[in-house]
Amino acid sequence: MPYIPPEVVEKAREMDLLTYLKSYEPQELVHFGGNTYCTREHDSLKISNGKWCWFSRGIGGYSALDYLIKVKEMPFTQAVETIMGNVAVSPPTYTPAPKEQKPKVLLLPKANRCATHAVEYLHRRGIDYDLIDFCISTGRLYESYPYHNVVFIGQNRSGKPRYANLRGIGSDFIGDANGSDKHYSFGIPAAVESGTLNLFESAVDLLSYGTMQKLDGKDWRQENLLSLAGVYKPKARVEESSLPVALVQYLADYPHIRNVVLRLDNDTAGRIAAATIKTLLTKRYAVAVDIQPPPQGKDYNDCLCLRLGLPITKRKERSKER
Numbered sequence: 001m002p003y004i005p006p007e008v009v010e011k012a013r014e015m016d017l018l019t020y021l022k023s024y025e026p027q028e029l030v031h032f033g034g035n036t037y038c039t040r041e042h043d044s045l046k047i048s049n050g051k052w053c054w055f056s057r058g059i060g061g062y063s064a065l066d067y068l069i070k071v072k073e074m075p076f077t078q079a080v081e082t083i084m085g086n087v088a089v090s091p092p093t094y095t096p097a098p099k100e101q102k103p104k105v106l107l108l109p110k111a112n113r114c115a116t117h118a119v120e121y122l123h124r125r126g127i128d129y130d131l132i133d134f135c136i137s138t139g140r141l142y143e144s145y146p147y148h149n150v151v152f153i154g155q156n157r158s159g160k161p162r163y164a165n166l167r168g169i170g171s172d173f174i175g176d177a178n179g180s181d182k183h184y185s186f187g188i189p190a191a192v193e194s195g196t197l198n199l200f201e202s203a204v205d206l207l208s209y210g211t212m213q214k215l216d217g218k219d220w221r222q223e224n225l226l227s228l229a230g231v232y233k234p235k236a237r238v239e240e241s242s243l244p245v246a247l248v249q250y251l252a253d254y255p256h257i258r259n260v261v262l263r264l265d266n267d268t269a270g271r272i273a274a275a276t277i278k279t280l281l282t283k284r285y286a287v288a289v290d291i292q293p294p295p296q297g298k299d300y301n302d303c304l305c306l307r308l309g310l311p312i313t314k315r316k317e318r319s320k321e322r
Helices: 006-013 017-024 064-070 076-089 116-124 129-137 203-215 245-253 268-284 300-308
Strands: 029-033 036-039 045-048 051-054 059-061 141-143 150-155 161-167 174-176 196-200 224-227 259-262 288-291
Touching: 006 064, 006 076, 017 029, 017 036, 017 045, 017 064, 017 076, 051 064, 059 064, 064 076, 116 129, 116 141, 116 150, 129 141, 129 203, 161 203, 196 203, 196 245, 203 224, 203 300, 224 245, 259 268, 268 288
Parallel strands: 196 224, 196 259, 259 288
Antiparallel strands: 029 036, 036 045, 045 051, 051 059, 141 150, 150 161, 161 174
């Protein structure tokens, strides 16, 4: 057996199978789907994320060297010489293995034993106790410890928390919990299937609108309510803008929706956002879109407070997260 220096063997081991086949045996490579390939000779041999496995034989590995020895049944020295000989003639173009997208893990802040501060804070802003109790009982709202922030929870359709927005009590602090998925912002589906979705900028605006519906003697859960995970800022060119991901997800989860009412802020940013969303929605979905800013005040909480004779809460744009 000819002698092969250890450093040459290590160099040969560095080459992954996908790079080897792409560089030296492209006719043998078949795209199976996504980031997965198989070989033309063995369709049960799958290559993905820097590894390969020959499922029908129950063997696998990482390197091209493993493949040549285990699958092609080459002697060790011949396999090393084959790889290094090819490299000497034509250096390979390495294809980095795609990074796996790890699912976000939502890190919820610790809950306080009771939500007294959060409840009173929201009630001072005009929110009806019945709506607050509903949100607490369904896991959509709680008070954090030790900072005593109001925590608004966004859930997926099965009720699992996927997003959390924290709002300071007596401070301008606003922030999202680590691992929050903005596809699932704070929302309340209709109690009975409804084809109408009302869209708001914030959770407080959503609850304010629900409170006004209750004040008007209406069932505040007769229609779908969804808040955006922050201010929607479209690009200067409308055609280059994307719809808010929370809205896209909601329409996917509730495909029966045929009417969308945009109840965003009554200021320049809110009007631009509403106009952009309407343009994009009508082009991409079979829905009717109506723009309904609050009849008075900047947002729906202002409108509710003016109606109830309560002081309007003034906040800065956004403060640094804790």
